Amino acid sequence: MIEFKKASLYGQFMSRSPDNRFSWLPTGSAAFARALAAIDSARASIDLEIYIFADDEPGRAFREQLVAAANRRVQVRVLVDAFGSIALADSFWQPLRAAGGDVRWFNPLTLERFAIRNHRKLLVCDVAVGFIGGFNISQDYAGDGVTRGWRDLGLEIRGPAVTMLQHAFASSWHNAGLRHARIPQFRRSRARDALQGHQCELLLSGPGRNSNFIQRQLLNDLHRAREVDIMVAYFLPTLRLRNALKRVVRRGGRVRMILAGKSDVPMSQDAARSFYRRLLRAAIEIWEYQPQILHAKIIVIDDVVYVGSSNLDTRSLQINYELMLRVKDAPLAAEARALIEHDRQHSQQVTRATWRERQTLWSRIRQRWAHFLFARIDMYFARRQMKLLR
Secondary structure, eight states: OEEOOSOOSSEEEEEOOTTOEEEEEOSHHHHHHHHHHHHHHOSSEEEEEESOBOSSHHHHHHHHHHHHHHHTTOEEEEEEETTTTTTSOGGGGHHHHHTTOEEEEESOOOTTTTTOOBOOOEEEETTTEEEEESOOBSGGGOSOSSSSSOBOOEEEEESTTHHHHHHHHHHHHHTTTOOSSSOOOOOOOOOOOOBTTBOEEEEEEOSSTTOOHHHHHHHHHHTTOSEEEEEESOBOOOHHHHHHHHHHHHTTOEEEEEEESSOSSHHHHHHHHTTHHHHHHTTOEEEEEOSSOBOOEEEEETTEEEEESOOBSHHHHHTSBEEEEEEEOHHHHHHHHHHHHHHHTTEEEEOHHHHHHHOOHHHHHHHHHHHHIIIIIHHHHHHHHHHTTO
């Protein structure tokens, strides 16, 4: 059973079916192969929501499969963020439109609202199989994340929970232009029924008051947490989240984080490092992933797994439209921790001693400036533009 309320870009949807099946997509190559196979097998509908879609080998492979699906009378809808895919010409989609597919740009660029972005990554085929995670459709993600390609991961979902993903896509699709007078607020479901002994929830967040469902649920789970594992690309959490993580350790628990050793946004990496001294002093363990750029987004809190598009930074938690699937399931959590542990073997631990040795006056200045830019300036412009959406 799937619980729904009025369609919204925000909210929480819950599956109560025992029939959901989850498969990890541990590399970009695996994720692309599985997604293309699902598109090739689709017979009724394909819904794709993506932040970055590039005109390169993977992008053209996806377009070819989407065109083939449209030619066999499958309903194909593609929603692409206008800023994330700013380098992609609209003419790229002409073959798909000619075949009967439909393409929309999320929040077409204007000076008045360029800061409001859709960062979600979502694919649903025939409302039977769904894909979520951090992967964009770009050559950057093709590889194993160790020898080639950015390090990322995703999740393939089969069963009734896929209906949640399709419903989330539909609300984004209908609100792509952000031209409505006021973004409706989605009231959080109070249901707490179990899904074969665990919950499966899709958490949707975006800009605006009372819309941060991802952070709310994270805080709830951290309240009694004993074992927390985090692997995210961009780390600039709110004070409430930082304090919640510290309290886990004070209660005798353990918090371990893998953050970016290499980043596509170096200033974001500096912003994350501005917290290292305080986190290490609180006995939170930090590693930095070394082989490739880290782009994964996964959080494991005891037996609860979060996976999807959201990082733990200001933009993901308070500005962007994001989605995270929350699954309470001990076997899935064990699998997630095994994936994280594999990446820890390719990471370098940061200790209080090594961090003091690495710090210079210039690095501290750079970190404070980056923190100010991402936590203050970016939020200031976003809040100003949010007012125009009300």
